[in-house]
Amino acid sequence: MIAPLEEVIEQLRALPGIGRKSAERVVFHLLNSPAAEVARLSDAIGRIKTEVKHCSRCHNFAVGELCDICANPKREQGLICVVGRPWEILKIERTGAYRGLYHVLGGLVSPLDEVGTADLTIGSLIERIEREGTKEIILALEPKLEGELTGMHIVSLVKPLGVKISQIAQGIPVGRDLEFADEVTLGRALQGRIEL
Numbered sequence: 001m002i003a004p005l006e007e008v009i010e011q012l013r014a015l016p017g018i019g020r021k022s023a024e025r026v027v028f029h030l031l032n033s034p035a036a037e038v039a040r041l042s043d044a045i046g047r048i049k050t051e052v053k054h055c056s057r058c059h060n061f062a063v064g065e066l067c068d069i070c071a072n073p074k075r076e077q078g079l080i081c082v083v084g085r086p087w088e089i090l091k092i093e094r095t096g097a098y099r100g101l102y103h104v105l106g107g108l109v110s111p112l113d114e115v116g117t118a119d120l121t122i123g124s125l126i127e128r129i130e131r132e133g134t135k136e137i138i139l140a141l142e143p144k145l146e147g148e149l150t151g152m153h154i155v156s157l158v159k160p161l162g163v164k165i166s167q168i169a170q171g172i173p174v175g176r177d178l179e180f181a182d183e184v185t186l187g188r189a190l191q192g193r194i195e196l
Contacts, residue, residue, distance in 0.1 A: 005031075057128070059104040059121050061086045069093075069102060076100040078135035082125065082154065084108045084142060092140060100138075103128065108146035109153060117153050126157055139167040 005027055012023035030038050054060070055067035058080075062068075069075060069089070079100030083089060089102050105120040129137065137158055141147035151167060158165045 054104075058102050059086075059106060059124070060089055060102060074099075078133065079138070080125075080128070080134050080136070081138045081140050083140050084147070084150070088140065105150065108141060109149040110146045111149075117150075120150070122154060122157065125154070126161075129158065129161060129163055134163055136164040136166065139165070141167070 008027050008030075009020065009023045012018050012026055013020060018026075030041075051063055052061050053063070055062040055070055056065050057070045058067060060067040060069065062070075064071075076099050080103050081092060081098060081100055082103045082105065083092070084105050084107055086104050089104070092098050092102075103121070103125045105122065105125070107115055107120055109115060109117055109120070128134070137154070139151045139154065141151050155165055
């Protein structure tokens with residue numbers, strides 16, 4: 001195969017969920033597309049790293065100081081749903097069952113991967129709870145060991161603050177990533193959350 005094509009295929013294969021055949025289909029599509037369309041795609045990809053930052057309040061992706069959710073005064077300000085990664089917010093938002101705020105941890109505690117509590121944004125979550133007068137924290141962490149370890153640590157820090165803390169109901173299969181749950185199941189899990 002021609003060297004530039006192979007290089008693009010290999011770069012695409014490095015992305016999650018894209019194997020060789022998918023990468024080849026994308027490359028051949030781009031080769032058959034107008035140059036202006038390929039340039040727009042290239043420009044959009046380049047802007048991701050220069051324009052998209054982390055929200056200074058919740059650590060979600062944002063263009064500017066605050067993400068759209070934090071900047072929306074119509075959101076329920078006393079309610080924070082804690083997730084591991086920004087893309088989990090999209091799944092929850094699609095349910096239409098939640099109107100509060102979020103906090104993104106940036107991952108989960110994982111001793112095998114050498115990720116500890118200090119590597120996550122748990123400290124800024126606690127500061128935020130104290131500063132903003134939060135009434136309830138909802139843990140929407142993946143139902144696997146890493147999510148449980150992370151949740152237990154957060155509970156130990158939040159309980160002494162007198163803030164209600166709950167977790168989404170167990171409609172999510174154990175060991176599955178939140179990312180793969182359907183919107184109906186996730187919405188029901190949010191509505192059926194249990195206090196910890």
